[in-house]
Amino acid sequence: MEVIEFKKIRDLPRAEYFASGHRLCQGCPEAIIAKLVTKVLGPHVIVVTPTGCLEVSTSVYPETAWKVPWIHVAFENAAAVASGIEAAIKALKRKGIKFKDKKIHVVALAGDGGTADIGLQALSGALERGHDFVYICMDNEAYMNTGIQRSGATPFKAWTTTTPVGAKWRGKLQVKKDLAAIAAAHKIPYVAVASISHPVDFASKIKKAAEIEGPAYIHVQAPCPTGWRFDSSKTIEVARLGVLTGMWILYEIERGEFRVTIPVPQRRPVEDYLLMQGRFRHLTKEEIAEIQKYVDEQVEKVNKMVGYTVIGPVLRL
């Protein structure tokens, strides 16, 4: 790659490996992610996508949106398939049979269902075994491909079709599973949390993840207009508010070193993020306050960990 570091949008490569004409929804964040990932890693990449929106919308025969080698096997096994591909590249290279003089990146592009729930075992196995690959979880916080059912990554109190708002339930009763922390618990060399609202930061993380020897995990938020109930033009705006409210903190853990890559000097209140989305429409003031309290605690933990106020206090406009 010619550019060593991405500092601004103009540094991002112009070549496209994710073609137009795919069938993802208007305003879909997964398309933005797929485009950026393939752009950053260039043609020498093999992409594994488990079953999900991205898969079904980009590979319907006789069309494919992929201009890089791409494979889909099943829902729960993207990390296992990637393990096999990585092992094959290693063996074939060493034996002088194929892939001789070039570095080929292996990337899994999965949703949160395929990562947090059904694919967690395969992911854990692959991270523990230390394969040289990048696993990117595009977290839209529910099973969107089957029509908005809860996943382990669905946040507290969010409405989905299986966490409906009724007389007894007020959306999801549990908090979101912290996947990046789970990945980090494997002591892999690189873990990052990213957002499409910060494409340069995200691109740098993709690049770093690929270049680091060994497994790397990136958790990127994927605000879904269809499932989160917001207008398709607001995808990036919702993502940005996730960052600005401190609900989605952008950080990386490089060889055990934790670093917040996008500091937020002054936080916006969580309602700015929540009230943009239909899935939180039912929230009362008290419930919003409850979520705010939870976010404050999380922010506090991060600030403590880095030793200074990297994510600032809430500024009420």
Added chain:
Amino acid sequence: MTELKKWYELPIGCSNMEPGSSLNNITAGWRVFMPEIDKNKCTKCRLCWIFCPEGAMELDEEGFTKVNYTYCKGCGICANECPSKAITMKRMEV
């Protein structure tokens, strides 16, 4: 409508040998609103180019973005994100 292929005309093993063939799928019909770029306001920041989910924002020789209306689905992200308000969404004329 092209004729559907027979079984022996399909690629082996559920593969697709034509990378990027989704270009055959014109998605223009998906949109209700269409973006229009005011070159006078455009600062060539490329945000719309990087954010467009369709890859429908192309860069011209001068570095301006231009919309590829064959694939633009009219999501409106470009207009929403443009820092200099150079993009407006217009109702499609039917």
Added chain:
Amino acid sequence: MLIEIRWHGRGGQGAVTAAELLASAAIMEGKWAQAFPSFGAERRGAPVQAYTRIDDKPIYDRSFIYEPDVVVVLDQSLLEGDEARNVMSGLKPNGKLIVNTNQEPREVAKKLGYKGEIVVVDATSIAIELIGRPIVNTAMLGAVVKAVKIVELTSILKVLEKRFSGSMVDRNVKAIMRAFEKAVVGVVES
């Protein structure tokens, strides 16, 4: 001529390995042989059985051995109660019983109500002395080779050299030789 041998031991004593080493020696000599275990969910210490078949021609029968020509008992405790019945089950009238024991052939035969050829060897003492642990399988092989003239002693030793490494080769070879020497072959008529 087909010879069928059934091994009785306890998990950890090496009955399965003994069955396999004997088959390997026969195969090395150009014979046809089979060795296989009868596993349950047993662990170390539980009774186990293993089988060896040796023939001059290919062996097709893959069922267990119900009427053995030879029964080898690696552990004296298997001569008691239900286990004793398993040990004696189906042994052919002109068969051989080979037992790891410090008792006389007559004593053992009496306990089992057995008549016929019986071979005894104190494999436990030999193993403790020469190998350092009561793993009796190789010593028992020495007695088997002496009593059942089905493979040459040298073949067993060759197999052993391939199977073990370092000082274990020497120790096991010694154990086999000692057992070969010390095994007492007797016939109990009544």
Added chain:
Amino acid sequence: MAHRLALSTNYAVAYAVKNCDVDVIAAYPITPQTSVVEKLSEFVADGELDAEFVPVESEHSALSAVVGASAAGARVFTATASQGLALMHEILFIASGMRLPIVMSIANRTLSMPLNIHNDHQDMMSSRDCGWVQMYVSSAQEAHDTIIQSYRLAERTDILLPVCVCYDGYVLSHTYEPVDVREKSEVLEYVPRVDRPHVLDPDKPITIGVMALPNYTYEFKYQLVDALTKVPKALEEVDKEFDKRFGVSYGLYEEYMTEDAEVLLVALGAVASTAKVAINRLREKGVKAGLFRPRLYRPIPVDLWKRILEKAKALAIVDRAIAFGGVGGPLFTDIATIFANDREKPLMMNFIAGIGGRDVTVNNLIDMVNIAFKALEKGRVEKPCIYYGVRGVDYGGY
């Protein structure tokens, strides 16, 4: 030159895999398969096999990883049994649908419940229609040679199918017997590397594992149907070439004293080996019994089977798997279907036997033949499916 070793079938398989110079092995331990992968990891650890050994966290991942590796162009191997195969079930269809030349060995074991680690064919039979080529062997030597043949068959560009080699758990997997281990250099000449039309390669960036709608799915599936029809002839060729190089051939099936047989025992795997002893004893008494042992079980070479089976007056078909709630065992229903449109056909009896490691003895097999003769005398079958050897079960008057 082969060299003769005393090997268990698990080891015989491991030696064959090593000498085929596989690139990627992904496997998970399960009784009674475990020693295959132990031996292979030893070969890799000692540098005798230059391969990546991927110690996956489940069988589902084992097959998924070899699917990935095979799609990237590697020669791959995995092995499993029982619950492990059941866990792989989803990916079995994907591997065949993707037309990947994966070779897998199965040390056949029953399925829970109750939990039991011993041999029957319930595991593979529950996945028999998954588009894989399936072969059942009856000795360690045959397992060794069949693995080698499988790579040759699987990687033929007119075939490109996954192959599994089934051998009975314990009865074969843990039985040591003489095996002529084929020389690596000769094996590699026999299984040269072949370029495939569809691999993951940045130089030719294709998409593998597409989604299809109702308008194309059936056509894609029919490709697999068609590829399987080519297997019998291809295997015959592969077997013939094996014979030329190594002096041994196995055919698509084995027949033993079928020529004038009135009753044919039909069985897969190790039981068919023991059955030869039973047939010999019956023949000594002048009983016209014979044995038919299919080696290639999927796809079924229907005409070849029929030509042999139709000569007998009665068939005693031994199944080591139960088709719960069905008509009879899988082998029985397959054979019955072969004769579905014929007026003239042998009487057919099904013996479900050897379940969960229950020994099938020479005497059991003789008994089955005798029961079939009794049915012949009566001219009809009272009870086509007999759960043979179950304490407390009535055989229907035989």
